[in-house]
Amino acid sequence: MKRSQLSIMNRSFTKLNERRSTLIYNEDTINLKQRVQKIRKNSVEHLHLLLEKAQENLTANGMEVILAKDAEEARESIYQLIKNEDMIAKSKSNTAGEIQLSEYLESRDVEVLETDLGDRIVQFHTSRPTHPIGPACHLNMEKIAEVVSDKFQREVKAEPRAILETVKKDILEKLSQCKVGITGANSVAAEDGSLLMVHNEGNISLLTMLDLHIVLVGIDKLVPTLEDAMSVVKLETIYATGKTVPAYMNVVSSPSKTADIEQILLKDMYGAKRVVLIFLDNGRSRALEEKEECLWCIGCGACIVNCPVYTTLGPDFGYLRHLGGRGIVLSHFIENDEVCYDSGLYQCTLCGLCTVECPLEIPTNNMLEDLRKESVKKGLYLEKHGEIRENIRKRGSSFKQET
Ligand code: SF4
Structure with missing residues (x-):
């Protein structure tokens, strides 16, 4: 945008x-x-x-x-x-x-x-x-x-x-x-x-x-x-x-x-x-089993108005008309892990402002964090995160570089 x-x-x-x-x-x-x-x-x-x-x-x-x-x-x-x-x-x-x-x-x-x-x-x-x-x-x-x-x-x-x-x-x-x-x-x-x-x-x-x-x-x-x-x-x-x-x-x-x-x-x-x-339905029954909180939404859009990522990226942060972090959560259930990743799973700062702003107090940041854990297990993570993990595994520090 x-x-x-x-x-x-x-x-x-x-x-x-x-x-x-x-x-x-x-x-x-x-x-x-x-x-x-x-x-x-x-x-x-x-x-x-x-x-x-x-x-x-x-x-x-x-x-x-x-x-x-x-x-x-x-x-x-x-x-x-x-x-x-x-x-x-x-x-x-x-x-x-x-x-x-x-x-x-x-x-x-x-x-x-x-x-x-x-x-x-x-x-x-x-x-x-x-x-x-x-x-x-x-x-x-x-x-x-x-x-x-x-x-x-x-x-x-x-x-x-x-x-x-x-x-x-x-x-x-x-x-x-x-x-x-x-x-x-x-x-x-x-x-x-x-x-x-x-x-x-x-x-x-x-x-x-x-x-x-x-x-x-x-x-x-x-x-x-x-x-x-x-x-x-x-x-x-x-x-x-x-x-x-x-x-x-x-x-x-x-x-x-x-x-x-x-x-x-x-x-x-x-x-x-x-x-x-x-x-x-389109994934809502799946969401109901795993993350029913994302279905509490009443569609007011309060979660995006003060989101530091949405206000920087606009509708690229989200999934189709489901804008912002909650849209990314929904994309996991409507589509799959790849679409969720591409919708901005790792762009969220996990600041939790959307939960504070939401009249239903939907814990979007917690849901995104859980989805990241699942995503990592499936090999979907940022390249830099992978490097940090490797550093820790091989050398015990995230910052150590090859000499
Ligand atoms: S937790 Fe993520 S989606 Fe929610 S306001 Fe912060 S950056 Fe936006």
Whole structure:
């Protein structure tokens, strides 16, 4: 990543830190944080039970549920649902980034319309998102105006309203041709059979109105009830944006329906005719057995904002849309030791700042240290570390050199 982009990203992170600095230490937030810690730990502990309940209740509510064991299965399931479409609309989703859904669909001639402004800008710029909630925070206004001007082949002023109106107009025109919307979900309430999605732009509300709404979500997003899900997304909003609530919280519990005529249930009023939920495992069950703490995450991105390595390297430190140290841990379970090594296993300083910043106190540094021990046994370590080991083995000192 370019140095200029890193410094713009870090400026955004500083603003975010300032915005949330008092909020995260007030009594209400501390109480909420403690409540969410219990909810998440308990949910992860009973993940497979919650998954069974969720399948049962979501199906009873009229949604279709597909279990995808890995990225390939998830991509193929989605493709089978949309194969007759030329274009689909999509909202921000780290899980879609994890399975490289956009790249896959485009390789099969399906155009992907990103509807989140930041994601659309990143799509035009063809760079990698740098924050889970603010994907374009590495680009300044002048650069964004240049990217948008290039895209539309006309001059767009470096002024926020001009940029917003230009991108919005194009998205809305294209959206009117889409029949399928793909979103993620921030939390899934197993007992209620409900999905909770938060957003600020209103784009997810639009996508839920298309004929087919596909929701791609990791199995780790499960919690028992809608009240639990609300607590989770509230805390996520505070840590991710420095605001107490997002502009929108959409709860989806079934396709569109009405019973306004003599209590006769009719489907297909204004919203989606079909809602299909794809639960993605992709290594999460493995993580559950070995390092369940990495599944506590609520996706706020607080771990990267002050990480000394992420703020120096940007998204090269992490795995796809799972940015920073926790992303590296996940890559071990989603992929393998080699990918984990390449994602930055040895770049972490083990300072533990991410654990301090994380509202769930996920011990990322400890997990990375454990993974390094495993990695060494498999011969994956830095060359210099190997030399030091050899020195110790042969000459009893890490510093002694050959004479
Ligand atoms: S322990 Fe590693 S991942 Fe966590 S803040 Fe420090 S350098 Fe970043």
